[in-house]
Amino acid sequence: MNLLEKLNKNQREAVLHTEGPLLILAGAGSGKTRVITHRIAYLIEKGIRPYNIFAVTFTNKAAEEMKNRVMNIVGPEGNSVFIKTFHSAAAYILRRFGEAINITKNFTIYDMGDQEDLIKKILIDLKLDPKKIRPAMIASKISEIKDKEDYLEGVDPALLLPDYFAFNFAEVFDLYRNKMTENNALDFNDLLCQTVRLLRESKDSLKDMQRMWRYFMIDEYQDTNYSQYLIAKYLSSATKNLCVVGDDDQSIYSWRGADIKNILNFERDNENTKVITLEENYRSTKQILDAAYCVVQNNVNRKNKNIKSSRGDGENITWCIANNEYGEGEFVINNIISLKSREKLSNRDFAIFYRTNAQSRIFEDYLRREKIPYRIIGGMKFYDRKEIKDILAYLKFIVNPNDSISLFRIINTPVRGIGKASQDKISEIARSEGISEWTVIRDELMTGKVPKGLDDFKKIITALMNDLPEVPAQIKLSKFMTDIVEISGYRENLREENTLESSSRIDNINELINSIYDYEQSDLDATPEQFIQDISLYTSEQNPEEKHDCVTLMTVHNAKGLEFPVVFLTGMEENTFPHKFSIDTENGIEEERRLCYVGLTRAMDRIFITNAELRRNFMGTEYKTPSRFIDEIPREYMNMKSYISQMFNRESKFDERFETRPYIQNRDKFKQAASINKNENRNDPSDKIIISSEKKEPEKRESGSRFSLKESVVHPEFGVGKIIKIEGTGDNVKLTIDFGTKKRILLEKYAPLDKLN
DNA sequence: TTGAGGCTTTCAACA
């Protein structure tokens, strides 16, 4: 069978072992994905129906990739294999079977932002100060609890919550759960926890699923948490055909509740487990693999392995010490440029890794300056942009009118004169009557002074809700989204604003609608519910645009499962990587070290490790010592370099220039320097540097103002003044007027100004 | 009562 031809002995054994529990311990680069995809193909070839196979991975990217590779081997019928992430599999199960435990199909998935908004409301209701008790902290504690075994085994959450003097955490937790139910919303943890509850409480649903799925494959098993462990266990309990794949050295999600015990105890938990180890590394050169291995061997809590490179010798690792973060950026970009010209490498062969998203900015600036296309995985995501979240909140709310978080996001967006006071009143009535906020608006239950915009809002939402049942059939989803943007007045509002920023927001909204159009092409029965779910869970890719030949920038976490010919592992400094929050505990350091191992083992041919001696963060500039992980790499594998920034040698003039002046001035200078020679391409939307510097210039022409620059005017309160700046157009004309003692910025539309005659 | 601009604070990794 040619399916097995390309596999080594152990890989082949893993593919052929189809019945009963199977544990595959797969070191980095050992062809793990190949084994999984070939195993799926083999099952299908053996006559197993594709829809009987259930496979989950950790990221959407990996799931997509896996499906493509399966389809490459078996053809279009591979499309019916159930390949998803754990979270999207759980969401699928709950939408299909959730009614058995009173979860309605149209539930909304709350992301971290939605969660924090809700918690903030709860804190304010309890007369607690969200400034002192941070909603983000509460959210992460709640999430932590829900990942715990005790919580899933029915221990009272009040006993699991930390004790704080300032407030009653259990009360906040209860209110949070009640509100989530009222809003018909689930957070990321709920998707998993509620699936566990469903599998436990509805034997009928479980049976249905067990009839449907008979072979199970779980990728990245070392990063599963307790609820994921249970889901796999319950689903596979009928057939016991559970295959898990993982590597304890690559466990990097303990902060999300991942429990290494799941993989370490798999053998004990499942009788007759077959264990297969994949130790042959096909990805990296000997230097890279040995170096990575030397680092991870400093961990005490790990299983020892015997990993071999099948690729043999390659180039040494390059370690570069840069004087500051600019030097680091220049070093990386210079190496990309020179490698591209010396060897036949494309942009897509390069990846830049960093520990935290905030480190990406300087690399972006330099890449843009050199006009090298790049893409960022993670970070500030397309779907996190305000305008995108706003438009999606309309859709979410129309699908699920109990979703009060989305309601308050859109009720006054665009501005309709329904401010905080009015919103509070609506909440108050809803609470006292025990009904939803939307019912208050729909049935016009607000007494006293009702803002005039409220009726408009009601009409907008009602009109859209009436169209909703038609969406998958007659109206297309993309058409419906276009209606939302038009009917809500959102697009009109941005159009009137008429700034560079607002037009870029319009572009983003158009981009969203385009991506919805693509989405409905790929799935002709796409419902709004399905779409919302997919994007709520799909956050790893940034822009739907540009898929072409790009340098990839991402955090080390995001790099898991990927490989690149050339990797730059940057910011290798104590307190950056290892991160300062992990540095105090042994477990923390070990996880950082595994993360470093993951980063190093992504590289196929070459790896560059960089650290900056001086780095500016939001607090100020700090001297940094090289990461302890660099010390753990044997020197014979390394070539050392140092690099001093050609553009900003901060160190040389540190005292007089950087102690006193704010960072932003230096950044502006950098931006100016970066945009020199690039003026011919002013309309290139990728060139944000130029756009942002243009934005500051006052609009002089066509403002439509009845005044002109330097004209003298009279204000009843401020007296006589002189116009020193005119910005905006039409109703938005803003006048900056110097009244002698003080300067004021006034809107021409409202300001009671007269010409001085 | 709403909206806009200025000032202050704060900063991990992800589905």
Next chain:
DNA sequence: AAAGCCTCAA
């Protein structure tokens, strides 16, 4: 760099 609070104007 970005988000939240405070103050001022209409």
